[in-house]
Amino acid sequence: DVKVTQSSRYLVKRTGEKVFLECVQDMDHENMFWYRQDPGLGLRLIYFSYDVKMKEKGDIPEGYSVSREKKERFSLILESASTNQTSMYLCASSLSLDRSRNTIYFGEGSWLTVV
Amino acid sequence: AQSVTQPDIHITVSEGASLELRCNYSYGATPYLFWYVQSPGQGLQLLLKYFSGDTLVQGIKGFEAEFKRSQSSFNLRKPSVHWSDAAEYFCAVFGGATNKLIFGTGTLLAVQP
Numbered sequence: 001d002v003k004v005t006q007s008s009r010y011l012v013k014r015t016g017e018k019v020f021l022e023c024v025q026d027m028d029h030e031n032m033f034w035y036r037q038d039p040g041l042g043l044r045l046i047y048f049s050y051d052v053k054m055k056e057k058g059d060i061p062e063g064y065s066v067s068r069e070k071k072e073r074f075s076l077i078l079e080s081a082s083t084n085q086t087s088m089y090l091c092a093s094s095l096s097l098d099r100s101r102n103t104i105y106f107g108e109g110s111w112l113t114v115v
Numbered sequence: 116a117q118s119v120t121q122p123d124i125h126i127t128v129s130e131g132a133s134l135e136l137r138c139n140y141s142y143g144a145t146p147y148l149f150w151y152v153q154s155p156g157q158g159l160q161l162l163l164k165y166f167s168g169d170t171l172v173q174g175i176k177g178f179e180a181e182f183k184r185s186q187s188s189f190n191l192r193k194p195s196v197h198w199s200d201a202a203e204y205f206c207a208v209f210g211g212a213t214n215k216l217i218f219g220t221g222t223l224l225a226v227q228p
Contacts, residue, residue, distance in 0.1 A: 043205065058215065
């Protein structure tokens with residue numbers, strides 16, 4: 001089974017802090033994604049990466065950056081956390097950009113509260 | 116642009132009753148469609164997916180979904196709901212040109228004893 005692991009399940013950070021959310025997948029997937037989930041808004045894509053050191057903006061990249069130095073690891077960075085970034089963050093991965101193999105698998109989520 | 120609509124925000128069914136969750140999509144080409152389930156405080160688990168072929172797709176936990184191109188729908192069904200099915204359900208379409216998975220806003224399912 002594919003395993004996508006988000007190392008921090010629950011975090012509380014102060015406004016202005018730099019926050020790192022880490023995600024690791026163990027299936028040699030090419031693509032990795034960061035979503036945030038908010039009630040009534042569903043899941044919104046923040047950033048995704050289709051290769052090491054490659055990244056593309058999703059629908060709501062403002063206030064976030066990402067890093068992918070190794071294929072298995074994709075980090076989401078909040079340079080200066082704000083209260084409107086309090087949310088559930090979901091990491092995901094998929095094998096390939098080939099549509100026939102593009103099932104996306106999710107981690108268990110990281111709950112971030114910014115106070 | 117691709118989009119997914121789940122018209123029902125919240126549904127309550129009795130245990131043992133049948134279930135149908137609605138999903139409508141907007142996509143120009145043949146869509147890749149997914150249903151995910153999310154239990155409280157957890158990530159998303161894939162229930163089933165449609166890529167091509169038979170329009171009736173079987174998934175895990177006794178769920179199935181039917182792709183109807185003429186109605187742009189991909190409704191999720193289960194003949195007999197169990198209390199453990201209470202969760203939030205998300206429909207999604209893969210937007211090929213953008214390589215993004217686009218989600219609906221979810222349907223929260225409650226199961227009455």
